[in-house]
Amino acid sequence: MIRDVALWDGRADGVVSGKSVLVEGAMITDVFDGDIVGEADHTVIDGGGATLMPGLIDMHTHLTLTRGIAEVRDKWDATANGAMAGEAMREKYLKRGWTSIRDTGGATTGMARAVADGALTGPRIWSAGACITGTSGHGDWVHAAAGLCCAGGLMQANDMTYVCDGRDEVLKATRTNLRKGASFLKMFANGGVASDFDPLESYGFTLDELKAGVEVAGDYGTYVAVHAFSDETVNRSLDAGVKCIEHGFLMREETVARMAEVGAIFSWQAYASIVSFADPASLPGFSADHIRKGLRINENAAKVPAWMKKYGVKTVAGSDLYFYNTLDSLMQDILCKEPFFSPVEILRMHTSTAGEVLAMSGPKNPYREGPVGVIEPGAYADVVLFDGNPLEDLSVLADPDNLRFVMKDGVVYRDTRP
Ligand SMILES: [Zn+2]
Incomplete structure (x- = not known):
């Protein structure tokens, strides 16, 4: 008691x-x-x-990226990477009051099951499994010179990302994630900041490829979350039936209104977009192009939260702080939302509303007792x-x-x- x-x-x-x-x-x-x-x-x-x-809930993190994409790709094997993720789970999350996380892309299905079984100490994990990306998309982490024969393959960087082109490959990759224990699916619908071949204007998937992922998620009673910054890719994702928009930093007001109409969820990364991207040069491993993209996002990202509030879009929040040094800023990610929302509204994003979105995994939710x-x-x-x-x-x-x-x-x- x-x-x-x-x-x-x-x-x-x-x-x-x-x-x-x-x-x-x-x-x-x-x-x-x-x-x-x-x-x-x-x-x-x-x-x-x-x-x-x-207990607090981080709705957008990448446990197996605690040293950033370049190091994961070039330096660490799966064992070292998993050990680092374990350290982050205990020291950065659980002991600091974060009892649940949603891992939005990475090799975390096994860890999620190990925590649920009691074999591993850490927060509860709802894992998306490997990132689902197209060739040249935000999750394509090969080197620029890689040619066609070895450009993608289905699996990269220790099972952290699946590069797939065309409906059939999306079906294969998403079902593979679900077989391994994913609770939902994460597709990269748009270019990103910390990746090399994908301008912010680029579409990561065709409408048909997105629909393929949405169909698989629906067939398993769960949902698709997309990485989408640009207004166009958010709209294409909504066209495909995507339920959860991650980032959305470049959205226009009309699109936020559309999200409210169709009941889509907004998953907000306040610290990353508003604080980190105000000074992207300070982020480890960021190239000149990454810095340019970060600055551009920073401009519009400060406008989006007010529209979310205005239209009443169900909003959750996740740090996306996936470098080990930035994981220390988890609480800052909560605090920096204060110009936009009241404390209780912010805390609901990290507790009860987060819990509602986690339950959207339906039969793929590993925690269904309550x-x-x-x-x-x-x-x-x-x-x-x-x-x-x-x-x-x-x-x-x-x-x-x-x-x-x-x-x-x-x-x-x-x-x-x-
Ligand atoms: Zn992310």
């Missing part, structure tokens, strides 16, 4: 003091006022009046305890000393209560 907490349940507008939360096994079984009366043989964790809230991102009877016991009230002052999250307690799946991973 976690007693005497100011509870924020992941949804409400404020906290309620004097609450207790009962956890049995991996699940929350009760939430009530005051303490249990009478004899009970449970372990008591005294919250000391601090704020108990759902919701994540909320504190209520029947939810998974993923909770964090902070000194101070983040709903009143979001900067409480920035100081790791304020994080007193982390529980995931009913297991305690951090306890520094006084």
Whole structure:
């Protein structure tokens, strides 16, 4: 029993003091006022009046890219890369209060299953599996001089990205991901910043290729998320039936309105677009072309959030901070949204709304016993305890000393209560 907490349940507008939360096994079984009366043989964790809230959720990360694309491609084998991902899972995520992540491209299906089985310590993972990309797309990581015979192949960089052209190859690659344990699919519909052959204007897939991925996702009861910056590629993705738009930094207002109309989800990377891309030269491994692209995105990216709010587009948030040094900025990714949204709106993006989008994986959702991102009877016991009230002052999250307690799946991973 976690007693005497100011509870924020992941949804409400404020906290309620004097609450207790009962956890049995991996699940929350009760939430009530005051303490249990009478004899009970449970372990008591005294919250000391601090704020108990759902564990944080990063809806866009790449665990197997913790050293960036170039190093993954040229330097590390799968074992070293996996070990680095494991370190990030424990040290950068779980111990700092991030109890769930959605991995939006990489060789993480095995790690996701290992965490779910208890064989590996880390946050819960909803994995997209390998990036689905076209030749010359954002996920095509060969060297520029590679010719046709060895340009793509289906698999690159230790199974992190599948290069496919044409409907049949998309069907093969997406189904391979699902076989390996992917919870949803991630397709690269557009050029990106940190890749070499894809201008921001470029389409990464034809409409028919996108539709092939959407059909496979639908056949398995899950959904496609696309990497799309440009207005044109967001619209092509919506034409294909894509449910979740990652980035969308170059969207126009009309397209945001269209997203609201069709019920598409916006997955926002605030720190990457607004802070990092204001000074892309500071990012490791960025070429002159990457820097140019980053600066261009930065300009429009600051306009998009206000439109999301205006049209009421369901918005989640993920860091996309995939270099190890930038993973330290996870909390900054939360804080830098403050010019656009209130603290409680921002925290919902990282808790209850994130949980709703994770559940869109349907039968491919590895955690179907209850919701994540909320504190209520029947939810998974993923909770964090902070000194101070983040709903009143979001900067409480920035100081790791304020994080007193982390529980995931009913297991305690951090306890520094006084
Ligand atoms: Zn990404």
